[in-house]
Amino acid sequence: MDAILLQVLNGLDKGSAYALIALGLTLIFGTLGVVNFAHGAIFMIGAFCAVTLSRILSLSFETIDPTKVDFLGNPATIKTPYVEAWFGPEFGGALIDWAVPLAILFSIPIMIAVGFIMERGLIKHFYKRPHADQILVTFGLAIVLQEVIKYFYGANPISTPAPEVFKGSFDFGAMFGFDPNVIIYPYWRMVYFLFAAVVIGAVFSFLRFTTFGMVVRAGMADRETVGLLGIDIDRRFTIMFGLAAAVAGMAGVMYAPILSPNYHMGMDFLVLSFVVVVVGGMGSLPGAVAAGFLLGVLESFASMNEIKSIIPGIDQIIIYVVAIIILLTRPRGLLGKRGVMEE
Amino acid sequence: MAEKQYKTAENMSANHAESAPAYFSVWDLHAYYGESYIVQGVSFNVHEGEILALLGRNGAGKTSTLRAIARLDDPMVTHGEIWLDHQHLHTMKAHEAAIAGLGLVPEDRRIIPGLTVEENLQLAQIVEPIGWSLERIYDLFPRLKERRKQEGITLSGGEQQMLSIARALARDIKVLLLDEPYEGLAPVIVDEIEKTLRIIKAQGITTILVEQNAVRALNLADRAVILDTGTVVYDGSAKEVLENETLRAEYLAI
Amino acid sequence: MGILEVKGVGKRFGGLQALGDVNLSVQENTVHAIIGPNGAGKSTLLNCLVGKLIPDTGSVTFDGQSVLGRKPHEINQMGISRVFQTPEIFGDLTVMENVLIPCFAKRDGSFRMHAYESIEQEPDILQKAEQMLIDVNMIDKRHMNGSSLSRGDKRRLEMAMCLVQDPRLLLLDEPTAGMARADTNNTIDLLKEIKEQRDITMAIIEHDMHVVFSLADRITVLAQGTPLVEDTPDNIKGHPKVKEAYLGETQEV
Amino acid sequence: MLGLNKTDSKFLLIVILLTIFTPILMQPFAANSGLDQFNGGYPDLMQKVAIFGIFAVGFNILFGLTGYLSFGHAAFLGIGSYAAVWMFKLLTMNVIPAILLAMIVSGLLAVVIGYISLRRSGIYFSILTLAFAQMCYKMAYSVLTPITNGETGLQLSLSDPRVLDGATTSTSLPVTNIFGLAMNSSYKVEALNRVFTFNVGFYFCAIIAIIAFYVAIRLFRSPFGMMLRAVKSNQQRMNYMGLNTKPYTLAAFVISGMYAGLAGGLLAAMDPLAGADRMLWTASGEVVIMTILGGAGTLMGPVLGAGVIKYLENIFSKINETVLHSWFHWLPDGIEEVVVWIFARFTGEGWHLTLGITFMLVVTFLPGGLVEGLKRLARLARKGRKKTDKFDESDPDHTPPPSKHVV
Amino acid sequence: FTNDPTGSTVTLGFNVPQSGAYADEGADELRAYELAVEHLNGGGDGGMLNTFSSKALEGNGILGKKVEFVTGDTQTKSDAARASAKSMIEKDGAVMITGGSSSGVAIAVQGLCQEAGVIFMAGLTHSNDTTGKDKKANGFRHFFNAYMSAAALAPVLKNLYGSDRKAYHLTADYSWGWTQEESIAAATEAMGWQTVEKVRTPLGAGDFSSYIAPVLNSGADVLVLNHYGGDMVNSLTNAVQFGLRDKQVNGKNFEIVVPLYSRLMARGAGKNVAGIHGSTNWHWSLQDDASKAFVKSFGTKYGFPPSQAAHTVYCQTLLYADAVARGGSFNPCAVGEALEGFEFDGLGNGPTLYRADDHQCFKDVLVVRGKENPTSEFDLLEIVEVTPAAQVTYPADHPMFAGGALGACNPGA
Numbered sequence A: 001m002d003a004i005l006l007q008v009l010n011g012l013d014k015g016s017a018y019a020l021i022a023l024g025l026t027l028i029f030g031t032l033g034v035v036n037f038a039h040g041a042i043f044m045i046g047a048f049c050a051v052t053l054s055r056i057l058s059l060s061f062e063t064i065d066p067t068k069v070d071f072l073g074n075p076a077t078i079k080t081p082y083v084e085a086w087f088g089p090e091f092g093g094a095l096i097d098w099a100v101p102l103a104i105l106f107s108i109p110i111m112i113a114v115g116f117i118m119e120r121g122l123i124k125h126f127y128k129r130p131h132a133d134q135i136l137v138t139f140g141l142a143i144v145l146q147e148v149i150k151y152f153y154g155a156n157p158i159s160t161p162a163p164e165v166f167k168g169s170f171d172f173g174a175m176f177g178f179d180p181n182v183i184i185y186p187y188w189r190m191v192y193f194l195f196a197a198v199v200i201g202a203v204f205s206f207l208r209f210t211t212f213g214m215v216v217r218a219g220m221a222d223r224e225t226v227g228l229l230g231i232d233i234d235r236r237f238t239i240m241f242g243l244a245a246a247v248a249g250m251a252g253v254m255y256a257p258i259l260s261p262n263y264h265m266g267m268d269f270l271v272l273s274f275v276v277v278v279v280g281g282m283g284s285l286p287g288a289v290a291a292g293f294l295l296g297v298l299e300s301f302a303s304m305n306e307i308k309s310i311i312p313g314i315d316q317i318i319i320y321v322v323a324i325i326i327l328l329t330r331p332r333g334l335l336g337k338r339g340v341m342e343e
Numbered sequence B: 001m002a003e004k005q006y007k008t009a010e011n012m013s014a015n016h017a018e019s020a021p022a023y024f025s026v027w028d029l030h031a032y033y034g035e036s037y038i039v040q041g042v043s044f045n046v047h048e049g050e051i052l053a054l055l056g057r058n059g060a061g062k063t064s065t066l067r068a069i070a071r072l073d074d075p076m077v078t079h080g081e082i083w084l085d086h087q088h089l090h091t092m093k094a095h096e097a098a099i100a101g102l103g104l105v106p107e108d109r110r111i112i113p114g115l116t117v118e119e120n121l122q123l124a125q126i127v128e129p130i131g132w133s134l135e136r137i138y139d140l141f142p143r144l145k146e147r148r149k150q151e152g153i154t155l156s157g158g159e160q161q162m163l164s165i166a167r168a169l170a171r172d173i174k175v176l177l178l179d180e181p182y183e184g185l186a187p188v189i190v191d192e193i194e195k196t197l198r199i200i201k202a203q204g205i206t207t208i209l210v211e212q213n214a215v216r217a218l219n220l221a222d223r224a225v226i227l228d229t230g231t232v233v234y235d236g237s238a239k240e241v242l243e244n245e246t247l248r249a250e251y252l253a254i
Numbered sequence C: 001m002g003i004l005e006v007k008g009v010g011k012r013f014g015g016l017q018a019l020g021d022v023n024l025s026v027q028e029n030t031v032h033a034i035i036g037p038n039g040a041g042k043s044t045l046l047n048c049l050v051g052k053l054i055p056d057t058g059s060v061t062f063d064g065q066s067v068l069g070r071k072p073h074e075i076n077q078m079g080i081s082r083v084f085q086t087p088e089i090f091g092d093l094t095v096m097e098n099v100l101i102p103c104f105a106k107r108d109g110s111f112r113m114h115a116y117e118s119i120e121q122e123p124d125i126l127q128k129a130e131q132m133l134i135d136v137n138m139i140d141k142r143h144m145n146g147s148s149l150s151r152g153d154k155r156r157l158e159m160a161m162c163l164v165q166d167p168r169l170l171l172l173d174e175p176t177a178g179m180a181r182a183d184t185n186n187t188i189d190l191l192k193e194i195k196e197q198r199d200i201t202m203a204i205i206e207h208d209m210h211v212v213f214s215l216a217d218r219i220t221v222l223a224q225g226t227p228l229v230e231d232t233p234d235n236i237k238g239h240p241k242v243k244e245a246y247l248g249e250t251q252e253v
Numbered sequence D: 001m002l003g004l005n006k007t008d009s010k011f012l013l014i015v016i017l018l019t020i021f022t023p024i025l026m027q028p029f030a031a032n033s034g035l036d037q038f039n040g041g042y043p044d045l046m047q048k049v050a051i052f053g054i055f056a057v058g059f060n061i062l063f064g065l066t067g068y069l070s071f072g073h074a075a076f077l078g079i080g081s082y083a084a085v086w087m088f089k090l091l092t093m094n095v096i097p098a099i100l101l102a103m104i105v106s107g108l109l110a111v112v113i114g115y116i117s118l119r120r121s122g123i124y125f126s127i128l129t130l131a132f133a134q135m136c137y138k139m140a141y142s143v144l145t146p147i148t149n150g151e152t153g154l155q156l157s158l159s160d161p162r163v164l165d166g167a168t169t170s171t172s173l174p175v176t177n178i179f180g181l182a183m184n185s186s187y188k189v190e191a192l193n194r195v196f197t198f199n200v201g202f203y204f205c206a207i208i209a210i211i212a213f214y215v216a217i218r219l220f221r222s223p224f225g226m227m228l229r230a231v232k233s234n235q236q237r238m239n240y241m242g243l244n245t246k247p248y249t250l251a252a253f254v255i256s257g258m259y260a261g262l263a264g265g266l267l268a269a270m271d272p273l274a275g276a277d278r279m280l281w282t283a284s285g286e287v288v289i290m291t292i293l294g295g296a297g298t299l300m301g302p303v304l305g306a307g308v309i310k311y312l313e314n315i316f317s318k319i320n321e322t323v324l325h326s327w328f329h330w331l332p333d334g335i336e337e338v339v340v341w342i343f344a345r346f347t348g349e350g351w352h353l354t355l356g357i358t359f360m361l362v363v364t365f366l367p368g369g370l371v372e373g374l375k376r377l378a379r380l381a382r383k384g385r386k387k388t389d390k391f392d393e394s395d396p397d398h399t400p401p402p403s404k405h406v407v
Numbered sequence E: 001f002t003n004d005p006t007g008s009t010v011t012l013g014f015n016v017p018q019s020g021a022y023a024d025e026g027a028d029e030l031r032a033y034e035l036a037v038e039h040l041n042g043g044g045d046g047g048m049l050n051t052f053s054s055k056a057l058e059g060n061g062i063l064g065k066k067v068e069f070v071t072g073d074t075q076t077k078s079d080a081a082r083a084s085a086k087s088m089i090e091k092d093g094a095v096m097i098t099g100g101s102s103s104g105v106a107i108a109v110q111g112l113c114q115e116a117g118v119i120f121m122a123g124l125t126h127s128n129d130t131t132g133k134d135k136k137a138n139g140f141r142h143f144f145n146a147y148m149s150a151a152a153l154a155p156v157l158k159n160l161y162g163s164d165r166k167a168y169h170l171t172a173d174y175s176w177g178w179t180q181e182e183s184i185a186a187a188t189e190a191m192g193w194q195t196v197e198k199v200r201t202p203l204g205a206g207d208f209s210s211y212i213a214p215v216l217n218s219g220a221d222v223l224v225l226n227h228y229g230g231d232m233v234n235s236l237t238n239a240v241q242f243g244l245r246d247k248q249v250n251g252k253n254f255e256i257v258v259p260l261y262s263r264l265m266a267r268g269a270g271k272n273v274a275g276i277h278g279s280t281n282w283h284w285s286l287q288d289d290a291s292k293a294f295v296k297s298f299g300t301k302y303g304f305p306p307s308q309a310a311h312t313v314y315c316q317t318l319l320y321a322d323a324v325a326r327g328g329s330f331n332p333c334a335v336g337e338a339l340e341g342f343e344f345d346g347l348g349n350g351p352t353l354y355r356a357d358d359h360q361c362f363k364d365v366l367v368v369r370g371k372e373n374p375t376s377e378f379d380l381l382e383i384v385e386v387t388p389a390a391q392v393t394y395p396a397d398h399p400m401f402a403g404g405a406l407g408a409c410n411p412g413a
């Protein structure tokens, strides 16, 4: 019982990560009809926004400390972050510590700009082209983005911790009368879960309570006719892309403490997020979110040793097995619309 | 006898320079689908509030001309001018032309999949200027009101045609371009739509009507332009065509 | 008993009873026209005949065999071909290929692994397809892509694709809509000729009364999903109910 | 010729000639000319181009004709390799049985995966195939290690039975061969300051590639090929035309799966190791990209795409800064540093960047792939001789006269 | 024999990951290779050539031939690595292939070199199999292995955490992970620890939370992370995030152990490594002359200290060159003979032996701990103990290494 509860909690949290990534992807993929293989790269750039901000905040000036030596035996240089010098070590230190949450603010304009540039510079030529062409061009773009990041940040993961206050975990079990330490849940993951809920809610309301969503959907189905109705669909597509990039970027920022960012994390997530989106059903935002949570929870369950001892290796393939089963029983995924991307 | 009524593209351009400024005019329009040269120098004028019938055989280039006028990407206009009430449409994109007052009812209706009937109409009213209200549209097409929650593309052929016309009226337009609006409609409805067109005309909206049912179109229209292989072969009054056997036989096969 | 028997067919879409209780019997080697207002359920009825839709109630038999529950390709192989209301052709294939495909389907059945033969070595089929294109007056467009045809041409092509199959029952959903008058007349002639030359039964939906009255042996008027009347063309023409519900006042041509 | 019409025969002949002379054509630069880095005429690369050519041609039968975008074709490549290596381990080092088994096994797998996946179309199909391939990959990497040897990949070992070859007392591993002729034996010719390597393995692959290519031409020109294109264009219409699209697509899927299996078998025949990485989704993506890069739906495109990608991977990744310095040593010091720095971003460890940029440029500017580029070049060459553009002639400057509408 | 260098130069093939998760290791390896080549050709300050006990090398290349090299990208995939190595052998005429940063790649390329008839000097490869069941006559390994890690680590763990501990293993689900788990479990069980559970995790799982969460509830008080690379960084980060290290289980502090450490990876885990023990092959803070000489020449050239990967491949290059010089020939069989049973000193890690039976090298192993207060970005690990070679040496027929046969050296065509 407690083990199951634990895995459900865990799965919800994993699921919120999947859902958030899939949400951004489905905005582009399900509504603009572009198979965006660069979406993972956008997520990755988001994560690196966090890295960058924490680096900017820790920008330091160097002083030579003759009492210490560096690895070559020369006098060591001591680095002091500017922020600490300016605002005092206390506040400065706190700023550096809070780099990840601050990076949310920092990332939004950057990610929107990235989205705009990508759409205007490249993607807009590909709305009418076959999916295969879209795959090729966005895959190329993803590689280029990765390589650029790799050049500046190297290939190894970069530790990007959450603020100190979020370290450690909350003992749910104790709250509900289980033994201590049985059901624990790290604070940062709770933050992530809440954050995901807020973002998902915001995106939903934006698309639900404005005509924007309808226009974009219509534009994807038939650009020409929408143009005949006086709507500048290009501009709205651009905005949509910027929005999707911002969502993916924020997901990346917040994920950085959970998964130390590295340059190919985007590719690692890509396949999974496509599976999530498709299992959810093309063009359906609730579907993407539901599928994200479903797969997250199932994956958590499959990782339990009790289950693995029955079906060895099930945790490796559970996502794919579930995807296959769902697609075979529900032709258009969980909540997919007819005719979207079935050609 | 019919000689002097035949106006070719060449003397049209002279005509264009001299005659009084037209409300809507197309001058020497050339357009391509990729490599194939389809609209080969089409010119005509329409006066405000007039109905112009644009006729011709299958493949004559009627649809292509309308699409070119509506500033769609295909066919690509390589040369020519389009003027509407002192605005030059030929420099505009499709959505700008639509805002400028052009409304096209495309030949295959183009109901947007995934949207309900009502959403299809609402979509037309997102950008100013807005034309008929939904109530007024539903008054004219009660069938659409019945079906308004249904997905647009599941409508019957005729219902779709109604929706497509209604969608054009939902915008405040100056010129209505109709590509075969009667196609697939029951005779009663055709009568109905004809009445509507007269109402529209009475409101001062200029109409260009492409129609295979030439007799019907000519009865309604003030003037007629006949296209053949992408060029204008006749430009004159509609009555004349109706009355002139030779013309009808030669270009319309009726 | 007719070659096509429709008994008590009904079909619902959500809250809409698109077809009520349709009974229809089409006699062999006749042309049976189905007319009726827009949204009457004419296309829906055809959809039930070719397996695109499965009716909620009733039965459909063709030549004594039930078509319900069969897949569209099986129904076609029984000898039923259909022209759609919005042209359904192969946009990426040339006009010639568009006609070749039904030829192969007719000869080889619903599947054959003819991966190693060459089309060029099938003179019979090539010739048949060419003849068909000549008949519908499209031979000069044989190398054009389906998608770059004008709308009227697409319709003619689709009709050719159905005719070349030599179907026993041909279903035509507004075959001449959007066709120029001249071509409409040609089409009427062509269909008449085919009707005389071959054993073929046709069910035709049209809003162009000229076509209907030139071709039909019998007419069924459908309104709101149920047959209003069924009679000979002459009787239908003067039928007051039909006039009110469908034909309207102005009668052209 | 061989039941092909004239243009196709000519085409095939050109392909055959190109293949025969590959060892010479891919060795255009003299040794020590500085550019010899760009020579690709060594056995491994030539074999890879031929093999991945087969893979892509097969993939194109499914994707180019029917439009079904499989994202799991690497599974067939991988299983083909495993099957072949097992054949080498158990039966004989002769490549023929290995390749046959590879095709059979991958064909069977394709029947299963195809039957299930083809129940859906569009992106749903792609994801189904992807899911199957990822399952194969994950299992091969972990649970199935006893069969696949996991991370390292399935290798030959001295203790393998190899029933047909009889016991060998040799202390070194046997090599793959065709009736005794070793795959890795090469004949080297030194001429024109270049070393040309004529390798048995390459010619073996080349012959098979030509056969595979010939079969593909036949298929493209056959009624079956036309049906597949019709599937892509309008499945509905086919059904109402009396054609059952399922067996057509399944047949295409299985054929292309067998092509992939054949390619996998050949990979193992050239280098008897089968790794799980061959089944990773990026490997499936690679063949998609080869096909699109070259030109989906064309005969030559996939081969071209395979060649370009394998060439980039093998040649560009090896141009390190030392090589660059040796190229640009004649430049003044400061400039040399800058130039080398710039080039180094695109070569050596930066070769992925070149790959990415190539994808973007090709697909943006040559929508039909490299084949389209070649066609355009040919057209340009023809146009150069005879310029015709009736529209330009009639109105050269496109400037309409001032209009009276201007108030 | 294959690729007998006939001209005035000899080409070595450096086959390293340039893309993928280990690209940084690859880049560091390349730096070390370049340094080694420079030193072999008489450039620079000579580095460890000066401290190396064998004096056969004269700084005039190898056997008087100037050393040149080619590089390639393994992509950390067996296939790509073999393709790259093949092109070095076939196209560039390389006589020796070296590099790599995973066991799968090392074993695959080792197999290729055996067949092609060139020498393979392994880079980073820690699996027992490389010199166990997959050993090859043409291949040599300077790196230590999972067994040696465990043998070095176990006594230290016993001292620190006592002999009454319950261990929970999380293991990357592939062959290296398995040998690592087998080795460390055997070593810790031998000193009295219990193994509560062994859980396999998918390679590249990313988020390990669902594997970490049940740990506390299992009754275990030590978590052993048999992960490497990105998996290690992520699982450790997750474990710390769950607050495992602040917990008490069975009345003891909960502890985490990472059997195989690398500094580059430790950086990815950041502060999370503080106080966590593991083993490593070599570390720049070693104070012997050889290590100092190497750190000096590397640090002067590149501005930061070398990683263990850099150290390993530098040694491999020197050892190969030295063996050629001593054997007097580039023939792989001569080289192999010169290396087999070779004892030397002065390359860091103290006196070292290349065992003839399996081509594994035996030298001191370092047990390290993540530093609590690093003074610089390189100063992440501190050496806790240098376990002498004798303590980690095992018999050549040890069951964990059983299976394959070395075979005979293959000089190729």
Ligand SMILES: Nc1ncnc2c1ncn2[C@@H]1O[C@H](COP(=O)(O)OP(=O)(O)OP(=O)(O)O)[C@@H](O)[C@H]1O
Residues within 6 Å of the ligand: B033, B036, B038, B056, B057, B058, B059, B060, B061, B062, B063, B064, B065, B107, C147, C148, C149, C150, C151, C152, C153, C178, C180
């Ligand atoms: N997308 C296209 N690409 C190439 N050619 C095209 C395309 N669309 C139409 N055409 C060609 O342009 C010519 C004119 O077509 P258009 O559709 O304008 O004719 P139309 O007068 O509207 O005919 P219809 O009465 O049949 O609708 C035809 O010959 C047609 O084949």
Ligand SMILES: Nc1ncnc2c1ncn2[C@@H]1O[C@H](COP(=O)(O)OP(=O)(O)OP(=O)(O)O)[C@@H](O)[C@H]1O
Residues within 6 Å of the ligand: B147, B150, B154, B155, B156, B157, B158, B159, B184, C013, C014, C016, C018, C036, C037, C038, C039, C040, C041, C042, C043, C044, C045, C085
């Ligand atoms: N898939 C569907 N879902 C919901 N309603 C449908 C669907 N298909 C058809 N309908 C409705 O059923 C009714 C009958 O449609 P049908 O297409 O059969 O009419 P029709 O007689 O062919 O008309 P027309 O002459 O205009 O083509 C229409 O009101 C239509 O809106």
Ligand SMILES: [Mg+2]
Residues within 6 Å of the ligand: B062, B063, B064, B107, C150, C151
């Ligand atoms: Mg038209």
Ligand SMILES: [Mg+2]
Residues within 6 Å of the ligand: B156, B157, B158, C042, C043, C044, C085, C173
């Ligand atoms: Mg209908």
